[in-house]
Amino acid sequence: MKKKFTLMITAGVIVTVAAISIYFASTQIKHSNDEGFEWLTSGPFSVQDYQHKLGENIFIVASGIAPNEKGTIRVYTPKNIEYVNYPFDGSAKRDFNVYFKPDTLPRKDRCSPEDFVGVWTMKFEGVIYPPIQFEFINEYIIGAENDITDLCEFVT
Numbered sequence: 001m002k003k004k005f006t007l008m009i010t011a012g013v014i015v016t017v018a019a020i021s022i023y024f025a026s027t028q029i030k031h032s033n034d035e036g037f038e039w040l041t042s043g044p045f046s047v048q049d050y051q052h053k054l055g056e057n058i059f060i061v062a063s064g065i066a067p068n069e070k071g072t073i074r075v076y077t078p079k080n081i082e083y084v085n086y087p088f089d090g091s092a093k094r095d096f097n098v099y100f101k102p103d104t105l106p107r108k109d110r111c112s113p114e115d116f117v118g119v120w121t122m123k124f125e126g127v128i129y130p131p132i133q134f135e136f137i138n139e140y141i142i143g144a145e146n147d148i149t150d151l152c153e154f155v156t
Helices: 002-027
Strands: 030-034 037-042 045-048 051-054 058-063 070-076 082-089 095-100 118-125 132-140
Touching (some): 045 118, 045 132
Antiparallel strands (some): 058 095, 118 132
C-alpha cells in the first residue's frame, strides 16, 4: 500500500513538472532558422527576422492557436504608438499569415522615417504570451527612399 502511494505521488510530480516545462517552453521567445530567415516566436505567434530596413514588409505568422485563445495582436512603434493590430480567435481560425509595411503619413505620430527607427514591440492582448520585439534600422531597402519620405511639414 505504501509503495503504491509513493508511486502515485512520484507520477504526479513527474506529470506536474512536465506540464510546467511545456507551458514555459511555449511562452518563451524562441529563435529558429527556417528557409534562411530567423523567426522570433512567442506561443503560436512568430515574426520573421529581428532586424529590418525601412521599406521592408514585416511578416507575422500564427500557427496552432488554441481554440480557447482569443485576443488581439498589437504592434507598437518605438515611440509606443500603436501602428497596427490584428484580432485572432482560435475557435474560428487556428493559423494565419499577415504582413505590414510601415509608411509615413501626414500624421503627427508618424510623418518622418525617423519615427520608425528603433525597437518595435508586438504585444498579445487576451493571452499570456510574452511580447516579441524587432528593430528597424536607419537604412532603406532599394527604392524605399521614395515611399518613406518626411511628410512632417504637412502636419497641422
